[in-house]
Amino acid sequence: MDTDKELTTQRGFPFFPVGHNDQQRIDYVNGLKVIDSGTEAEYDMISRLAAIHFHMPIVTISLVDAERQWFKSHLGLAVCETARNLAFCNYTVLSDQIFEVLDASKDPRFQANPLVTGELSIRYYCGFPIVIKQFTVGAFCLISDTPRAEPLGDEDREFGMNCAKIIAKMLEKRKLLRESVTTFEQLLRVAE
DSSP states (O other): OHHHHHEEESSSSSSSEETTTTHHHHHHHHHHTTTTTTOOOHHHHHHHHHHHHHHSEEEEEEEEEEEEEEEEEETSOSSSSEGGGTTTTHHHSSSSSSSESSSSGTTTTTOOHHHHHSTTTEEEEEEEEEEEEEEEEEEEEESSOOOOSSOOOHHHHHHHHHHHHHHHHHHHHHHHHHHHHHHHHHHHHOOO
16 A cells, blocks of 8 residues: 555544545445444454463454444453544554554654553554455454564464454354345245
């Protein structure tokens, strides 16, 4: 992605980048009809496995819409959403690549962010993009209050990307199941 040509900056605290196709991405996220749904054990299991594998205190499955990032799973985090203008995931949803911040307190994009300066005290963030069709709908996130000296190694990156791909498949199947049930119900009404 040519970031100079394809990104615009939105007002917010902190300022955050928005991809050229952000509205289409948001429409796709909304079409999944998963935001504000209840917890599902399968998503929490993936978060628990990642917390153990990566030794991370916080693991989330985040979907980013127009105003917020909403967590389908939020291990180690008491809230189920944050305002989009605070979300590290804004950077992850710009592409299909891993977005990693080793020490947010030293990164000019995040050092004034209340998630960094406040009680949560985020230092390390790694977002693995959740890609469905051509849209990065959210991120599978590793978060810690301890900075890292080195980026994740290749095997850990592969593990995280595979988790994000599994989550994408689960979200796709959830959408297809919902659409199939709706079609079946419509056919029953026609048959009556």
